[in-house]
Amino acid sequence: MSVFHEARPVPAVSVPATVTSLRAQGMRVSAARRQVIEALFAAEGPATAEELASGADLASVYRNLDTLEQMGLVRHFHVGHGPGLYALTDRHRHGYAACEHCGAHSELPADVLARVTAAIREAVGYETRLSHFPIVGRCPDCAA
Amino acid sequence: MSVFHEARPVPAVSVPATVTSLRAQGMRVSAARRQVIEALFAAEGPATAEELASGADLASVYRNLDTLEQMGLVRHFHVGHGPGLYALTDRHRHGYAACEHCGAHSELPADVLARVTAAIREAVGYETRLSHFPIVGRCPDCAA
DNA sequence: ATACTTGCAAATGATTTGCCAGTGT
DNA sequence: ACACTGGCAAATCATTTGCAAGTAT
Numbered sequence: 443m444s445v446f447h448e449a450r451p452v453p454a455v456s457v458p459a460t461v462t463s464l465r466a467q468g469m470r471v472s473a474a475r476r477q478v479i480e481a482l483f484a485a486e487g488p489a490t491a492e493e494l495a496s497g498a499d500l501a502s503v504y505r506n507l508d509t510l511e512q513m514g515l516v517r518h519f520h521v522g523h524g525p526g527l528y529a530l531t532d533r534h535r536h537g538y539a540a541c542e543h544c545g546a547h548s549e550l551p552a553d554v555l556a557r558v559t560a561a562i563r564e565a566v567g568y569e570t571r572l573s574h575f576p577i578v579g580r581c582p583d584c585a586a
Numbered sequence: 587m588s589v590f591h592e593a594r595p596v597p598a599v600s601v602p603a604t605v606t607s608l609r610a611q612g613m614r615v616s617a618a619r620r621q622v623i624e625a626l627f628a629a630e631g632p633a634t635a636e637e638l639a640s641g642a643d644l645a646s647v648y649r650n651l652d653t654l655e656q657m658g659l660v661r662h663f664h665v666g667h668g669p670g671l672y673a674l675t676d677r678h679r680h681g682y683a684a685c686e687h688c689g690a691h692s693e694l695p696a697d698v699l700a701r702v703t704a705a706i707r708e709a710v711g712y713e714t715r716l717s718h719f720p721i722v723g724r725c726p727d728c729a730a
Numbered sequence: 731a732t733a734c735t736t737g738c739a740a741a742t743g744a745t746t747t748g749c750c751a752g753t754g755t
Numbered sequence: 756a757c758a759c760t761g762g763c764a765a766a767t768c769a770t771t772t773g774c775a776a777g778t779a780t
Contacts (some may be wrong), residue, residue, distance in 0.1 A: 520667075562702070
């Protein structure tokens, strides 16, 4: 459950490749699990558990996302007060700035990320994980 | 409810002064409301609604915190997956780095805050509000 | 007097858990 | 076979809302 001891990101090439990879790690691939994986690959961006469910039971979806997250295939983070957003780790290695108003989020360039992380570390010694909890504010459009 | 159109921070000098100030703004001061205000002044740091309740009804506490936040007296933010933390705006103008593991949080020096905010603004145009959603990571102790 | 507040109960939304039947390997 | 999973219902946690009764000004 802790997000701190993540496995190295599992390369997310394709659904079949991922399925094979999972089985190789001794994990079963049921219909519901494959569906979640397919939804993750099909998603255009980070999605809620609900959006990834496609009719399947939400409890199972959450359980699967949890399991996949422990394996390092999936990552989740939060924007504002809303529900968690899940995405393939591979497609989501970076940090985010998120708009609390409209929910939009922008990827942070690596150099900015590095600068921010370094600044925080030097100032208070914290190891920042902007990939899990993005920096929240208002996007250019909502700044009005 | 929106945190974006905050009134200028209400100076939080003392409970009686605050009560007077509130009444001046046409707001009533009931027992429950005064209790919340006293709890906020008595608190050593940001506290949950539950901690500020002191036996009062939680619904009222939330309603009051909400009202006080709209007036600019109170501010709330979130750490990790836990409940919201409330504090007097006056004592909480700054940004925070929070530890998702143990819940600890450290105030960010103004210059760091400024640097981070500027970096984000330049990179993606977002106006950061680190006072509402702190930067989350692991504190020095939990980094182990 | 009367509009603002409270307390209590019930509703929400997100996520988790217990449990037993179903199934992948 | 047998441990791992899924589905479903019920439980949690934080927070909100509907209302009738109470009260600050």
